[in-house]
Amino acid sequence: MSTDKRSAQTLEAEVRHSAGLSRRNVLQCATVIAAGSAAIAMSATALAADAGTAKVSQQAAAYQTSPKNGQRCTDCALFIAPASCKLVDGAISPAGWCKFFAKKT
Numbered sequence: 001m002s003t004d005k006r007s008a009q010t011l012e013a014e015v016r017h018s019a020g021l022s023r024r025n026v027l028q029c030a031t032v033i034a035a036g037s038a039a040i041a042m043s044a045t046a047l048a049a050d051a052g053t054a055k056v057s058q059q060a061a062a063y064q065t066s067p068k069n070g071q072r073c074t075d076c077a078l079f080i081a082p083a084s085c086k087l088v089d090g091a092i093s094p095a096g097w098c099k100f101f102a103k104k105t
């Protein structure tokens with residue numbers, strides 16, 4: 001069982017116990033919290049990209065110097081030729097890849 005699942009179950013039990021809420025109400029609250037967390041993470045990524053500051057480290061982005069599953073930096077909307085990125089810090093290989101890959105449209 002993952003830590004997140006255990007944490008969610010613990011939170012659910014604590015909230016239900018203290019507030020006397022139904023399982024359905026607790027699950028609805030947990031869904032709202034999870035959606036909010038995802039939105040905050042996406043906003044942080046967008047802000048970093050727009051501001052051009054506080055780039056994400058290569059380690060945090062899981063950057064690698066080789067393509068992954070056919071995806072490569074030259075095909076990413078965040079790539080800046082010849083060797084940088086709007087989001088990820090440091091030298092970026094055109095043939096590289098990271099978990100923030102966003103295909104050019």
Ligand code: SF4
Nearest residue numbers: 073076079085098101
């Ligand atoms: S794949 Fe990652 S490192 Fe490469 S250009 Fe896109 S965001 Fe930057």
